[in-house]
Amino acid sequence: MKVHQFVSLILLLVYPSLLIAQPIQDISSDDPHHSIIKQAINNGYLSLYNDNSFKPNTPLSRRDAVMIIHELDKKLSNNVNHLKANDFQELTALSKSFKQLYNSTNNSLISVQNDNKMLRYEHKLLLHQITALQQSQNKYKKERKLLFGLIAFSTLIGFLYP
Numbered sequence: 001m002k003v004h005q006f007v008s009l010i011l012l013l014v015y016p017s018l019l020i021a022q023p024i025q026d027i028s029s030d031d032p033h034h035s036i037i038k039q040a041i042n043n044g045y046l047s048l049y050n051d052n053s054f055k056p057n058t059p060l061s062r063r064d065a066v067m068i069i070h071e072l073d074k075k076l077s078n079n080v081n082h083l084k085a086n087d088f089q090e091l092t093a094l095s096k097s098f099k100q101l102y103n104s105t106n107n108s109l110i111s112v113q114n115d116n117k118m119l120r121y122e123h124k125l126l127l128h129q130i131t132a133l134q135q136s137q138n139k140y141k142k143e144r145k146l147l148f149g150l151i152a153f154s155t156l157i158g159f160l161y162p
Contacts, residue, residue: 026053036093043087044071045094059105060098 024041027034037054040046045068048054075087 023052024048024054025051027056033093033097036090039086039090040094043090045090056097057101059101 024034024038027037031037033056037046037056041048041054046054046064047067
C-alpha cells in the first residue's frame with residue numbers, strides 16, 4: 001500500500017465526515033445559520049434528505065428529537081468526547097430557530113382556530129336568517145293566494161252585481 005493511500009485511509013477513519021460531507025441543496029452559504037446547520041449534520045444530530053436538502057422549515061418530528069438525543073447521549077457516555085462550547089452554541093442556535101418556527105406555527109394555528117370559531121358562529125347566524133326568510137316566504141305565498149282569491153271573488157261579485 002502506498003503512503004498517500006495509507007494517509008487517505010487514516011484520514012477517512014479519523015474524520016468520517018470527510019467521506020459523507022455533501023453540499024446542502026436548499027441552504028445557501030450566505031445563510032447566517034449555514035455553518036451551524038452543516039455542523040449539526042456533520043455531528044450526526046440531523047441528517048439530509050435523499051436529495052441533499054435540509055428542508056429547514058419542516059417541523060421537528062419525535063423521531064428526529066430521539067435521534068438528536070441519541071447522538072448527544074453517545075457523546076456524553078463517551079468519556080473521550082464531551083460536549084464542547086461550540087456544541088452548546090450550536091444547540092442553542094438550533095433551539096432558537098426551532099422556537100421561532102414553533103411560535104410562528106403555533107400563532108398561525110391559533111389564528112386559524114379563531115377564524116374557524118368565527119366562521120362557525122357566522123354559519124349558524126346565516127342558517128337562522130335563511131330559516132327566517134323561508135318562513136316569511138311561505139307566509140307571503142299564503143297571503144298572495146288569499147289575496148288573489150279575494151280579487152277573483154270581488155271581480156265575480158262585480159260582474160254579478162254591477
